[in-house]
Amino acid sequence: MWRTSPFDNKINSGSLLKEFMMTNLVDIQSQIQKLQKQADDIKAKEFDRTLKDILVQMSAFGISVRDIQLAAKGQGGSKKGAALKKPGKSAAKKSVKGKAVAPKFRGPLGEAWSGRGLMPRWLSALVAQGKRKEDFAV
Numbered sequence: 001m002w003r004t005s006p007f008d009n010k011i012n013s014g015s016l017l018k019e020f021m022m023t024n025l026v027d028i029q030s031q032i033q034k035l036q037k038q039a040d041d042i043k044a045k046e047f048d049r050t051l052k053d054i055l056v057q058m059s060a061f062g063i064s065v066r067d068i069q070l071a072a073k074g075q076g077g078s079k080k081g082a083a084l085k086k087p088g089k090s091a092a093k094k095s096v097k098g099k100a101v102a103p104k105f106r107g108p109l110g111e112a113w114s115g116r117g118l119m120p121r122w123l124s125a126l127v128a129q130g131k132r133k134e135d136f137a138v
């Protein structure tokens with residue numbers, strides 16, 4: 001025969017379990033807040049250190065903020081960065097980069113694909129249904 005305890009009613013009703021879970025939830029949320037503060041502190045310290053390293057490198061190589069802005073836009077920096085460019089790229093290929101190409105395929109809902117790169121999902125789905133890619137040629 002099982003002995004009864006004062007906790008039996010609480011266990012059966014689930015209130016003890018809920019109370020235990022809430023305590024753990026509160027503890028976990030408190031830990032999350034503490035860990036987030038630690039992460040923010042570490043990030044702030046590493047940010048300052050990283051920024052100092054970048055400034056040292058910029059000074060050593062004579063890089064200006066303008067050089068970085070131009071490089072970020074893909075326009076390259078000054079002649080200093082010429083050695084960093086990949087060899088073998090022709091001027092003709094450079095001028096094509098970023099230009100829009102007329103679509104070669106059009107989907108039933110007006111989707112368009114130039115035929116370059118991976119086949120888009122809408123066309124892959126239609127091909128998987130047994131249709132031919134050429135059926136959607138413009």
